[in-house]
Amino acid sequence: MSLINVQGVVLKYIKLGESDKIITILTDKLGKVDVVAHGARKTKSKFMASTQPFCYGEYQLYKGKNLYTLSQSNIIDSFQTIIMDLDKLTFGIYFLELIDSLTESETKSISMLSLLLKTLYILTHDDVNLKLLRLVFDFKAISISGYMPQVNCCIKCGNKILEGYFSIKDGGVVCRNCKDSKSIYGINKETMNNLHIIKNIKLEDLRNIKYDDKTIDYLQNIMTRYIFYQTEKQLKSIILMDKIKK
Numbered sequence: 001m002s003l004i005n006v007q008g009v010v011l012k013y014i015k016l017g018e019s020d021k022i023i024t025i026l027t028d029k030l031g032k033v034d035v036v037a038h039g040a041r042k043t044k045s046k047f048m049a050s051t052q053p054f055c056y057g058e059y060q061l062y063k064g065k066n067l068y069t070l071s072q073s074n075i076i077d078s079f080q081t082i083i084m085d086l087d088k089l090t091f092g093i094y095f096l097e098l099i100d101s102l103t104e105s106e107t108k109s110i111s112m113l114s115l116l117l118k119t120l121y122i123l124t125h126d127d128v129n130l131k132l133l134r135l136v137f138d139f140k141a142i143s144i145s146g147y148m149p150q151v152n153c154c155i156k157c158g159n160k161i162l163e164g165y166f167s168i169k170d171g172g173v174v175c176r177n178c179k180d181s182k183s184i185y186g187i188n189k190e191t192m193n194n195l196h197i198i199k200n201i202k203l204e205d206l207r208n209i210k211y212d213d214k215t216i217d218y219l220q221n222i223m224t225r226y227i228f229y230q231t232e233k234q235l236k237s238i239i240l241m242d243k244i245k246k
């Protein structure tokens, strides 16, 4: 039996039998893996805390026939303060679910893990606008997945543009000449400027940018549709977020 030590964040779990869990961890060495944690649902289990969603830890695993099994764990940061605040929790669940939907099992993605850790850290420690954090997170996550929206030049003719339209189907901005009936999202100069900022900003600098709520909502609507177009997955947490908003 060979043991492997990984670091990672627990994305979700499902119950197994009386007291076990299968947890999904996004790890540094193995990418996303499903791991059986025996007895983890018992209150006195040594795995109780380290197998909760959001938990970032060191996990020692061994590989069985199909799944990995957890043999030891050590919490680095549980991020459990997220669950004390309903807004942060709602966004946090969304971040975990989106990462889960954008990653393939056992395909290494250090950049995705790093994005998730930075985002959870900001969610826990900083007082940033959550809608802005989500928009920037979405842009970065879909870009890491290989679908970075093009926002500098028209995606069809390559001309540099200051304003135009966003085409979900083509994955970027298009100019007036290349616009078709499906490029329904107008992008004026200010919105274009915001798109550039969102593309280039580091998460740790989010507190320093100026934004207005309407533009963020408008761009989020585009981003949500774009992600759905690329993944074809409807996330439960988006439905939850919409319900809470109402």
Ligand SMILES: [Zn+2]
Residues within 6 Å of the ligand: 154, 155, 156, 157, 158, 159, 174, 175, 176, 177, 178
């Ligand atoms: Zn064009």
